Amino acid sequence: MKSRNKKFKGWSVEHGVMMGRRGHLWRSMWLSGPGIAWMTLLLVCPLAVITWMSFMDRGPNGEIVARFTFDNFALLGGKGPFGYDPSHLEVFVRSIFVGGVTTCACVLAALPLAFFMVALPNRLQRVALIMIAIPLWTNVLFRTYAWQILLAPDGLLLTPFVKVGLMEPGQHIYPGWRALMIGMVGCYLPFMVVPVYTSVKQIDWTSGDIARDLGADKMTAFTNAILPQIQPGLMAGIIFVFLPATGQFVIPNLLGGGKTFVLGNALEQEFVVTHNWPLGAAYSVFMLAFVAAGLLLHTRMTRNRQEREPMVL
Amino acid sequence: MDIPGLQAEKLTRSGERRDPFADRTTILELRGVTKVLGRGKDARIAVNEINLVAREGEFITILGPRGCGKTTLLRLIAGLDIPEPGAIFIDKTDYSHLPAHRRPVNTVFKHFGLFPHLSVSENVGFGLRMKRLKSHEIAREVMAALQLLDLVEVAQRKPGQLNRGEHQRAALARALVCEPRVLLLDEPMDGLDLKLRGELLSKLRELQHNLTIPFILCTEDQEEALAVSDTIVVMNEGRIEQAGPASQLYEYPANPFVAGFVGRCNLIEGRFLYREGAEVVVETKLGKISCSLPDTDAEKADQNEVSLAIRPEKVLVNDEESVDNRFGGMITEVEYLGSETRLRIRSNEVVVRAAVPNPRLRLQTWKAGDNVFFSFPPDNLILMDAR
Numbered sequence: 001m002k003s004r005n006k007k008f009k010g011w012s013v014e015h016g017v018m019m020g021r022r023g024h025l026w027r028s029m030w031l032s033g034p035g036i037a038w039m040t041l042l043l044v045c046p047l048a049v050i051t052w053m054s055f056m057d058r059g060p061n062g063e064i065v066a067r068f069t070f071d072n073f074a075l076l077g078g079k080g081p082f083g084y085d086p087s088h089l090e091v092f093v094r095s096i097f098v099g100g101v102t103t104c105a106c107v108l109a110a111l112p113l114a115f116f117m118v119a120l121p122n123r124l125q126r127v128a129l130i131m132i133a134i135p136l137w138t139n140v141l142f143r144t145y146a147w148q149i150l151l152a153p154d155g156l157l158l159t160p161f162v163k164v165g166l167m168e169p170g171q172h173i174y175p176g177w178r179a180l181m182i183g184m185v186g187c188y189l190p191f192m193v194v195p196v197y198t199s200v201k202q203i204d205w206t207s208g209d210i211a212r213d214l215g216a217d218k219m220t221a222f223t224n225a226i227l228p229q230i231q232p233g234l235m236a237g238i239i240f241v242f243l244p245a246t247g248q249f250v251i252p253n254l255l256g257g258g259k260t261f262v263l264g265n266a267l268e269q270e271f272v273v274t275h276n277w278p279l280g281a282a283y284s285v286f287m288l289a290f291v292a293a294g295l296l297l298h299t300r301m302t303r304n305r306q307e308r309e310p311m312v313l
Numbered sequence: 314m315d316i317p318g319l320q321a322e323k324l325t326r327s328g329e330r331r332d333p334f335a336d337r338t339t340i341l342e343l344r345g346v347t348k349v350l351g352r353g354k355d356a357r358i359a360v361n362e363i364n365l366v367a368r369e370g371e372f373i374t375i376l377g378p379r380g381c382g383k384t385t386l387l388r389l390i391a392g393l394d395i396p397e398p399g400a401i402f403i404d405k406t407d408y409s410h411l412p413a414h415r416r417p418v419n420t421v422f423k424h425f426g427l428f429p430h431l432s433v434s435e436n437v438g439f440g441l442r443m444k445r446l447k448s449h450e451i452a453r454e455v456m457a458a459l460q461l462l463d464l465v466e467v468a469q470r471k472p473g474q475l476n477r478g479e480h481q482r483a484a485l486a487r488a489l490v491c492e493p494r495v496l497l498l499d500e501p502m503d504g505l506d507l508k509l510r511g512e513l514l515s516k517l518r519e520l521q522h523n524l525t526i527p528f529i530l531c532t533e534d535q536e537e538a539l540a541v542s543d544t545i546v547v548m549n550e551g552r553i554e555q556a557g558p559a560s561q562l563y564e565y566p567a568n569p570f571v572a573g574f575v576g577r578c579n580l581i582e583g584r585f586l587y588r589e590g591a592e593v594v595v596e597t598k599l600g601k602i603s604c605s606l607p608d609t610d611a612e613k614a615d616q617n618e619v620s621l622a623i624r625p626e627k628v629l630v631n632d633e634e635s636v637d638n639r640f641g642g643m644i645t646e647v648e649y650l651g652s653e654t655r656l657r658i659r660s661n662e663v664v665v666r667a668a669v670p671n672p673r674l675r676l677q678t679w680k681a682g683d684n685v686f687f688s689f690p691p692d693n694l695i696l697m698d699a700r
Contacts, residue, residue, distance in 0.1 A: 204426070204429075206422060206423075206426050207426060207428060209388075209393050209413070209422070210420075210422055210426045210428070211428075211439070211443075212392075212393060212412070212413040212414050213391050213392075213393065213413050213414075213418075213419060213420045213422075213488075214414075214419065214439050214440035214443055214487065214488075214491060215414045215440050215443035215444055215491065216414055216439075216443045217412070217414050218412075220443065221414075224439075225428055228428070228430040228431075229429065229430060231430065
């Protein structure tokens, strides 16, 4: 019997058909094959091309010259043709700042909202989730234009503030940083709320009682026993919000009013306007490396916390 | 016959029970503790005027069915709920209205409830951290607790990486490291297999012996209660049905609920006929049954509707020597359990359960359908009010 052979462990019976290792291999090949092909063609290949391009030189007419150089990255790092020029570096800092502020604002808004939703009866929770998802059914572009109208001077949203006297008539917050932040948070809040809500729903509330039993007052019990439990959801939300928010350029374009030149704008400029593709590619690679490093650091930290050797007390 | 042990039992039955904790200091005292849960239409009295005293080194088990209010009672003692009305004293100090974090009481919660985001040593140190102890003191105390409960090797693991035994010991360490005046245990054996139960029980016994603080354990499992406790408190529907040492509860249950909940019991309903000295005669479906009654229980005899209780192992089957309360019947069910055989005997629409010890040398066989006679020794019958 072949199946008794120790070297050959792949036999299994599925739907009444005995399958060997080769059978499994074939099946998994043609089941996962399309996915792998898709990823290779549309993710790995372009990434490789971009990375390659970022080390190339630019010809006088915007064509790519196949000559290996670090110039693009040097440019990003602040080595301008006339000495130190941080304008490219500033784009990164600004993008990360926009992403970071958006993420913080989303966390602050999502936490109470998630707790409130979990407190609702089950049926209303579903309604609330749908209400949170509804904005996602419309294109970001439309939503952003809508913000333009709402936030315009004497617009629908600002009129009450003017009436109360908090704002001067004709004073505007669009275009500007405030409008940008409102648009960004409005756009990314659902991506924070949903994972946070999922974690809040799984909270073991007896932990609060246990903490109180062990001498924590209500507030300390909440911060020490309840909040840590939503950390995974919070982490997922932060990743879902921070990464796209950092790369977002439609909203900064439309609501920021030209003052907010971020990564997305830079890419658009290099690829479409100035035709400096290698520099644009360098932008992408630099950002990708930054994000990958952040994620790697995060996984390393969390893994280390779990696998730490017994500490000496 | 004059057997010393038997005499002692007689004494306890007539109310002169010696309380081994009579001279110990009272640590916890509950006075008329009541708690209503829910509001409006859903309101129900979860705990109803409970009086309870726990003394130094006493192991109290609160035994009762699901929903009898035992967990609520523990929450009241822990301070997670506030009694209204009622008073809770710990070391003669009124703690009734102080919240949980200001009471010298710690709890081992149902399913242990270790904080999943903290390692074992961080879990154990949590209470000390809340007390704002210095970190080297916390480290020392935690280490001592971990050593006491054999947890040093898993100190850095997260609760998700522990097995069940380590889980329960960690929960125990976390509560004990705070040096509570009273330790509460909320169904700590729930969902554990027999071996772990045994280990935990002996560990609890050992710890309690060394610590001399009262332990209050609540459980639905009567075997657990009988095994460890000095005092068993049987609760039902928010009230204490009976409290006393295991042997007293088993031998002299106060009412049909206790008789049925602690151990197995035959309950025979009947009508009180007359009394002659210590002898009471009750009319039942089986016929007239006489039982001997200690003096202190005299007032019970005035009741018209009564219940007679007898443990299955006290029922004698085919015993030629017995003469009192002898009835005939047919075996309907036989369960051979090695050390004993359990029989169900039907007689005049009454089913009597009997547990007959299996003789040592010869295999006595009982068959369903056999006609037998059985008898209730008058000394072993307990007379109580019918419900």
